[in-house]
Amino acid sequence: MAPKVRVIHYVNQFFGQVGAEDKAGARPFFKEGPVGPGVLLKNLLGEKGELIGTVICGDNYFSDQVEAARKEVLNLISPYKPDLILAGPAFNAGRYGIACGEVCKLAKEELGVKAVTGMYRENPGVEIFKRDAYIVETGPSARSMAEGLGRIARLGLKLVSGEPLGRPEAEGYIPRGIKKNIVSENLASERAVAALLAKIKGEPFRTEIRKYAFDEVSPALPIKDISRATIALVTEGGLVPRGNPDRIEGRWATKYSKYSLETLTRLSQGEFESVHRGVDTTFINEDPNRLLPVDVMREMEREGIIGRLYPYFFATTGCGTFVEMSRKIGAGIAKELKDAGVEGVILTAT
Amino acid sequence: MKLELGLFEIKNVIAASSTRIQDQILYVNLKELTEAIVDDRFSKMEIDIVHPGDNVRIINVLDVIEPRIKVEGGESFPGWVGKMGVAGTGKTHALKGVGVIETGIKRLFSGAILDMSGPGSEVANFSELHHVILITEPASGISEAEYSRALKMAGLKTAQYLAGASVSLQPDQWRIYESGRPTEPSDTMGLPRIAYVYISECHELLKEIFVYGDNLPYLYFPMVFHPNEFMDGAILGGSYKYNPGLRIFTYSLQNNPVIEALYGRHGRDLIFTGVVMANANLALTDKKRSAIMVGKLVKFNLGADGVIITKEGGGHPDIDLMECCEQCEILGVKSCLINSEMLAPDGVGSAMVAFSKFADCVISVGNIDETVELPPVQRVIGGETMGVDNFEGPFDGPMKVPIRMFPNAISLAGLTKVTTEEF
Numbered sequence: 001m002a003p004k005v006r007v008i009h010y011v012n013q014f015f016g017q018v019g020a021e022d023k024a025g026a027r028p029f030f031k032e033g034p035v036g037p038g039v040l041l042k043n044l045l046g047e048k049g050e051l052i053g054t055v056i057c058g059d060n061y062f063s064d065q066v067e068a069a070r071k072e073v074l075n076l077i078s079p080y081k082p083d084l085i086l087a088g089p090a091f092n093a094g095r096y097g098i099a100c101g102e103v104c105k106l107a108k109e110e111l112g113v114k115a116v117t118g119m120y121r122e123n124p125g126v127e128i129f130k131r132d133a134y135i136v137e138t139g140p141s142a143r144s145m146a147e148g149l150g151r152i153a154r155l156g157l158k159l160v161s162g163e164p165l166g167r168p169e170a171e172g173y174i175p176r177g178i179k180k181n182i183v184s185e186n187l188a189s190e191r192a193v194a195a196l197l198a199k200i201k202g203e204p205f206r207t208e209i210r211k212y213a214f215d216e217v218s219p220a221l222p223i224k225d226i227s228r229a230t231i232a233l234v235t236e237g238g239l240v241p242r243g244n245p246d247r248i249e250g251r252w253a254t255k256y257s258k259y260s261l262e263t264l265t266r267l268s269q270g271e272f273e274s275v276h277r278g279v280d281t282t283f284i285n286e287d288p289n290r291l292l293p294v295d296v297m298r299e300m301e302r303e304g305i306i307g308r309l310y311p312y313f314f315a316t317t318g319c320g321t322f323v324e325m326s327r328k329i330g331a332g333i334a335k336e337l338k339d340a341g342v343e344g345v346i347l348t349a350t
Numbered sequence: 351m352k353l354e355l356g357l358f359e360i361k362n363v364i365a366a367s368s369t370r371i372q373d374q375i376l377y378v379n380l381k382e383l384t385e386a387i388v389d390d391r392f393s394k395m396e397i398d399i400v401h402p403g404d405n406v407r408i409i410n411v412l413d414v415i416e417p418r419i420k421v422e423g424g425e426s427f428p429g430w431v432g433k434m435g436v437a438g439t440g441k442t443h444a445l446k447g448v449g450v451i452e453t454g455i456k457r458l459f460s461g462a463i464l465d466m467s468g469p470g471s472e473v474a475n476f477s478e479l480h481h482v483i484l485i486t487e488p489a490s491g492i493s494e495a496e497y498s499r500a501l502k503m504a505g506l507k508t509a510q511y512l513a514g515a516s517v518s519l520q521p522d523q524w525r526i527y528e529s530g531r532p533t534e535p536s537d538t539m540g541l542p543r544i545a546y547v548y549i550s551e552c553h554e555l556l557k558e559i560f561v562y563g564d565n566l567p568y569l570y571f572p573m574v575f576h577p578n579e580f581m582d583g584a585i586l587g588g589s590y591k592y593n594p595g596l597r598i599f600t601y602s603l604q605n606n607p608v609i610e611a612l613y614g615r616h617g618r619d620l621i622f623t624g625v626v627m628a629n630a631n632l633a634l635t636d637k638k639r640s641a642i643m644v645g646k647l648v649k650f651n652l653g654a655d656g657v658i659i660t661k662e663g664g665g666h667p668d669i670d671l672m673e674c675c676e677q678c679e680i681l682g683v684k685s686c687l688i689n690s691e692m693l694a695p696d697g698v699g700s701a702m703v704a705f706s707k708f709a710d711c712v713i714s715v716g717n718i719d720e721t722v723e724l725p726p727v728q729r730v731i732g733g734e735t736m737g738v739d740n741f742e743g744p745f746d747g748p749m750k751v752p753i754r755m756f757p758n759a760i761s762l763a764g765l766t767k768v769t770t771e772e773f
Binding site: 131165167168175176177178179180181182183184185186187188189190191192193195196197199200201205207208209211212214251252277278280319320321322323324325 | 460472473542544553554555591593596607608610611612614615619620655656657658664665684685686687688689691692693694696697698699700701702703705707709710711712713714715716717719720753761763764765766767768769770771772773
């Protein structure tokens with residue numbers, strides 16, 4: 001028989017039988033075996049799991065001293081080497097939900113063990129932690145304790161077993177905002193026609209890609225005196241020294257590089273090339289200054305229109321890159337420019 | 351316009367001494383076929399046959415074509431192998447269950463990977479076909495664009511040659527594509543009138559779409575097609591350098607699933623009023639001009655109440671998709687869009703680079719970035735190297751490949767069952 005899964009349960013001061021709101025400042029402590037709802041949880045785990053102990057902490061302490069609370073909880077849990085951490089359920093209690101979410105997150109990040117909690121769908125902890133933790137759906141109050149704990153125990157044991165999980169509704173957890181490819185019953189075209197007819201009739205239809213918001217970046221303040229400013233050139237046009245020494249990808253780039261312009265008055269054909277896979281690069285490769293206007297910038301530098309051309313340019317490839325990777329690349333370039341005291345940047349695109 | 355498509359269900363394809371169809375088996379004389387497609391733009395032309403379930407990986411897949419031949423009232427692939435003439439009328443034979451694959455390697459080409467068994471075959475519906483594969487190399491001095499045209503011609507001639515075996519036979523089934531020109535609401539029996547907007551990404555050589563034998567010019571204005579023209583070989587894929595997951599293969603144009611689905615309900619749940627084809631242009635003004643013309647054609651020329659919009663290509667055509675959606679919705683035409691998602695390998699990214707507030711009904715054909723782990727295979731067809739995208743051999747070993755590398759797994763035309771679900 002497989003060894004029992006070692007489980008630690010996290011609860012707040014109320015369910016941990018310390019006290020009500022007046023004890024919400026209680027610091028975390030460990031108690032062996034089940035406490036409060038843990039008695040039921042122990043039964044639900046049955047032969048498969050063993051509830052080693054319970055960590056109890058006041059909700060206020062956790063929300064006021066998040067870093068300290070995380071550290072203390074971690075120190076309390078780690079000596080017991082659990083396989084699984086179960087928290088709550090927190091129902092619709094906001095602070096308790098956030099504490100449960102944090103505990104699950106640290107289980108994953110610091111201890112590398114599986115963790116499950118439970119909350120009411122509208123608990124603010126859901127939005128904050130749904131990606132870091134499996135959160136099973138419960139009712140708003142402790143009346144749904146038995147059902148919630150049942151789901152938590154079942155999902156927790158399944159996660160530890162390594163058995164593949166089914167869909168969120170089947171497993172009882174709240175979708176985590178992680179999309180996976182699946183094979184549907186019908187062709188996309190058939191689903192589209194059905195959805196459109198429903199939309200026209202005013203019947204319910206389901207969109208498969210929900211709208212999301214884009215970042216809005218407010219522009220930096222104007223440069224006070226451009227004739228004294230250091231200006232840099234940055235391109236997403238995949239411009240690299242011939243041979244692409246850093247192997248910047250022609251599309252779906254995962255990196256950027258910087259290359260010296262120090263001794264150059266212009267870019268020469270053959271010395272630089274574009275590896276961009278989304279455009280016809282013929283004209284860029286004939287004269288790379290068409291993409292990255294080093295020639296013009298040097299003129300402006302000579303004429304005193306700009307203070308100085310920053311002696312490196314940055315390049316990546318903007319083609320098929322998903323938004324999050326673009327953001328990471330952009331932030332990296334921006335930081336290097338800022339650290340180097342660059343005041344202005346010209347971004348050239350394909 | 352009326353097109354009668356005679357369907358032959360083919361259960362197997364076997365090399366033989368004479369080309370014929372017998373008991374739903376297509377026998378192919380490979381020598382005769384090779385002679386029929388000879389072209390001095392190739393330095394190598396070999397033909398192979400693979401079957402669903404084979405322990406085989408095909409690499410450098412550039413296009414897939416369904417074998418078809420016009421038997422009455424028109425031309426096969428007009429402007430290419432046939433004389434110039436309108437497609438979409440008369441009688442055409444199609445061999446169902448068979449694909450013709452063009453493969454080739456050249457610097458700018460972006461070939462797909464097709465596994466005929468295992469996990470790769472579970473997502474790529476082209477794995478369900480018997481394939482006749484053209485394995486080619488270009489003659490020296492042949493440019494990428496010239497090579498792509500030689501490949502297209504060889505692929506189409508092969509498709510016509512294979513379907514030619516059916517000419518004197520009776521098809522298993524006739525499928526009729528017929529739609530008229532409803533002008534008044536009374537013509538439509540109170541059913542909603544639905545149009546289809548097909549957004550191509552046609553910019554330059556190797557990133558192009560062929561219409562009646564020539565590529566469309568960049569910045570072409572939106573135009574109305576009859577759906578039958580799509581289903582009868584007037585419009586063919588030519589994006590040899592575009593990533594497989596972002597391009598639409600000829601097979602999916604010949605079997606355009608949106609047109610198929612709209613015809614499937616035509617006269618019953620809806621009236622199919624026609625197709626508008628528009629380009630995903632590069633400059634924003636050009637995108638907006640194209641979108642207002644699309645909206646105008648859909649609403650005032652086709653008189654549609656609703657529209658399905660698909661696009662080809664990656665990031666920036668999302669803007670065209672959204673602009674067209676907005677212009678239709680502003681005119682009171684309800685829209686449903688089909689698109690893929692760029693969610694990063696772990697599935698947590700933002701799906702698109704643009705999103706209109708009007709886009710409340712979007713169908714997903716999957717996350718192009720998710721990877722699929724492929725086991726080793728016994729045999730690799732289509733070359734020893736792959737053109738681009740940092741894939742290095744050996745290709746018979748295990749591979750971890752984004753789903754966008756499989757032909758038609760992510761089908762922007764909608765000819766796929768792959769979609770995403772939130773976990």
